[in-house]
Amino acid sequence: MDISQRLSFFAALYKVDEQPDLGMWMLYLTMIALCVIVYKLGFAKKLPLGKSLVIYLFLILGCTVLTFLGVFLPIAEGLVVAALILIIYKVRLNQQKKHELNAK
Template structure:
């Protein structure tokens, strides 16, 4: 068994699409996945757990990038998720700021 022919999916992706296209999708998916994680995860994690999460995110992003190459809307979905979470966090920040200003005003 040849080591380069491990999986037919990987073989198809690497042989039929330009190498730069796959890596462009990978970087875009990684960036928007990291943004979605940062905006969607409420708690601060310790440093080692954060590093572990980002390493697993990089591995998982490689796998979902294969689906992006096969015309599935992975990158588009990550962009929409990031936008929705950014809007939510912005509105939450404005609401908290407004509530704090109401509490500080003397009656």
């Protein structure tokens, strides 16, 4: 059984099977970036600096587990889809608000 055929898209892109050290770090940084984007677009509220640091610390620790799961499961791909959906939602929300302000 060839393990490279079972890898998720990002794991195959970063060649985790050929270069495990560099590939896993790249996958880890991708997971962190995507999780931060999804968090900021969908869930972030204005918090004091200390609380924000704690949230981001736990977000980064959680990405460690997600990275190991993301080698074979489409975790990063799901985060990309979630980020795209949230971006579309935010754009539409801003357009709606501008339209309501212009209508008044």
